[in-house]
Amino acid sequence: MAISTPSPSITQAYTMAAEAYTARNPTSRSIHTKALLSLPGGNTRTVLHYAPFPLSITRAHDATLHSADNHSYTDFLGEYTAGLYGHSHATITTALKTAIEKGLSFGSQHEDEALLAQAITIRFESIDLVRFTNSGTEATLMALAAAKVFTQRHKILVFSGGYHGGAFSFKSGVSSPVNAPHSYLIARYNSLESVRELVEQPENADDIAAIIVEPMIGSGGAIPASRDFLQGLREIADERGAVLIFDEVMTSRLYEGSGVQGVLPARSRPDLVTLGKWIGGGISFGAFGGKREIMEMFDPRKGGDSLAHAGTFNNNVLTMAAGRVGLEEVFTPEKARELHERGERLRKELNGVGGGRTLMKWTGLGSIMNVTFTTTPIGQIKCPEDFGEVVAGLGDLLHLFLLDRGYYMARRGFVSLSLALTDEDLTGFVDAVREFVEEHKVLITQD
């Protein structure tokens, strides 16, 4: 994916929008200035930074965020998929209050961890046994380590544009300098040919420990994998004796809420799965799990032969309590299916705005989507490289436009729906996008 230089008219429109934003949000600006004193760039989570300065949110309920400048926003970001339940779901809040009243940080095992683990193994077909971590990044770290020990091999096959956490990022086909130092082979997403090319090289052939894949590339632009691709990966992993890992940190909410693996035939399922985000009910969470023979390496009853897996807060009482009621009582398969279908309808409507003749391409699956400004027809986007040349500046302009209209989404165009959003919210969002297209027609209409 290449980014063009913004045209003078886009730059001019953006400058005006940024000036209006700055005038409207003086308190957020001064909080950002304060943060600059002690945080690099005033930031401790890169994805939350955007120009001219990010909004400061003070409180939230249901699907509404309130800013330090007393503006309210309907939340279409949904905390990058972790905010599935909205901001104040009664069942989750009650479970958290009850847990707090019983006390924090026991330094012991407790029943809720067994119950959440059970709910996960029931929900996710590929998970016989599971272990908890504090984030999706840590889940990746442990899943890859497990695959390497299990296979006694070294190399990890990943995909260009893939993201498996802060230490596992492969934007534009490059391993980030802050990545965990594994030996990576980077293939093209949705291309079995590119995978075969790599695994057949003599130096790789017998040394692939794991293939890790997002069943839909999430932060790389919401591009779903085809079923044939996932099935093909299963076959290649089997041929090569590699562990197939599905990173379902984002996609676990799709379809019936049992991930993409849940709608695949048994023969296509992975050996290991990583989870995170929403499953913690809004509290920090990660998990890795899968086949018994791999996960049993972590059984401490084996004594010196077992693999250690530590983490002070792995079974923290808040996550375990919120996660369990969320899975068992709130995000039932029926609710998941409904949310998935709402997302499908919304994406279709958004792609129809402007008669479908704009540069705006809303890709995604179910309740997760992303807009990219490109001339590539949606049907031809199979991997991040297919976005071709992205028209710079239009995404930034859309972001500021929607904030001005009271809709909160990611600067990079990412949207994930929560259960708290109403039909009116969805209609309002589409109307605001339509208004954007009307106002900036000259800039974004495709000939």
Ligand SMILES: Cc1ncc(COP(=O)(O)O)c(C=O)c1O
């Ligand atoms: C697909 C995927 N895997 C892993 C992660 C890492 O999760 P965390 O941010 O909890 O470390 C993310 C986070 O965005 C993700 O999208």
